[in-house]
Amino acid sequence: MxxxxxxxxxxxxxxxxxxxxxxxxxxxxxxxxxxxxxxxxxxxxxxxxxxxxxxxxxxxxxxxxxxxxxxxxxxxxxxxxxxxxxxxxxxxxxxxxxxxxINIYSSVLSILRSEEKLFPCTCSRRMLSKANDLQNGPFLYSGKCREKKKFTEYRNNRKPSWRLKVAKEFSFLCGDIIVRRADGLIAYHxxxxxxxxxxxxxxxxxxxxxxxxxxxxxxxxxxxxxxxxxxxxxxxxxxxxxxxxxxxNKDHSLVFYRDKGFSASKIIGLLASSLNLVPKGSDLSALELxxxxxxxxxxxxxxxxxxxxxxxxxxx
Known part of the structure; x- marks a missing residue:
């Protein structure tokens, strides 16, 4: 860590x-x-x-x-x-x-680890894909590494990711989730x-x-x-x-429409009208909306x- x-x-x-x-x-x-x-x-x-x-x-x-x-x-x-x-x-x-x-996230990881809520996992994505092919429903972690009493070496020199032991009410919804990736990066969640x-x-x-x-x-x-x-x-x-x-796709970016001469109020009107907040063709600022x-x-x-x-x- x-x-x-x-x-x-x-x-x-x-x-x-x-x-x-x-x-x-x-x-x-x-x-x-x-x-x-x-x-x-x-x-x-x-x-x-x-x-x-x-x-x-x-x-x-x-x-x-x-x-x-x-x-x-x-x-x-x-x-x-x-x-x-x-x-x-x-x-x-x-x-x-x-x-x-990053230091804040690392502190959280250390606390969770000290509370024995984390475990190292060396399961590859390919391995997990094969396991999930055998079941229906969402892609969930199989729990293969969760109950290991000791972690002494990397499998095939693969560094571990760290997973959270999720509470039972979430186990069938998301499985044990990665909180730190194998490459050392803090996970999104x-x-x-x-x-x-x-x-x-x-x-x-x-x-x-x-x-x-x-x-x-x-x-x-x-x-x-x-x-x-x-x-x-x-x-x-x-x-x-x-x-x-x-x-x-640059055609989807704001810079594309700005270069085409669209004003900020025209863009706000387009976005707001697509949500049925204002009539189509509206031209108004964010504050006016x-x-x-x-x-x-x-x-x-x-x-x-x-x-x-x-x-x-x-x-x-």
Missing amino acids: DDIDVSPESLNKMLEHGDYLRQQGYRGRFAPTPSGDLHLGNLRTALIAWLRARLFSGKFLLRIDDLDKPRNRLGSSEKIKDDLSWLGITWDKPTIFQSER LATVVDELTLGINEVVRGQDLAEQVFAQLAIIKALRQGPISYKHAPLLLDFEGRKLSKT LSELKNDNNNLKSIFNRKVQDKLTLLF
Whole structure:
């Protein structure tokens, strides 16, 4: 495990402060990865999350999830902030970077390990795929390494990942989840949950494609003996052929539309009309949209109950 600079006492204070912040009022966030330009689907989710926070007179934080360095693109973080600011989607306090919080995550790992809630696992993805081919239902860890009494060597020189022994109520929903990868990187689930808890986030708004991640994250929250967080998932914006938007397709990025002469208010109108918040063809700023919804925000609430995903064709 990594050298720890954050003591258990300091970590407990962070968690306690986060719990205090959650009780003071609404706190939401937008947490993109700096792996490329934001596309319209990312921006629509950011808009929804921002509207939720502002309608509740709450706080809205921007966190850059930059732990997976091989995926990061130079200049992407600044571009993300520029795009959001251009659209009028503002955030409170300084931008948070996960890469600056590694010691916090490492401290959590050490505490979980000292409580015997973690175990090393050398199962390869291929091995797990074969095991899951024999069963129906979601892809779950088989538990092969969980009950080993002693871990003395790496199998085929393969370094272990570290898994959380999830509570029984989550075992059939997510299985024992990786909290630290075999390459040494902090796993997405752990970093995300620790950030939500220590930063006092009480509602997470994100895309429907992340809905299945809830169980793994609730399992970590339970392991840390913390209170619940509300998760809401917005419908995805798909491309013209009904596929999930990709950052690799420049035609989906905000810069593409800016270069075509689209104004910020036109983009806000397009995104809002695709959610049936305003009539099609509307041209309004983020603040003007917020003002309209303050009188009636039932449409915004109903977004999370929608089953049908939206295609880009709905924008034009």
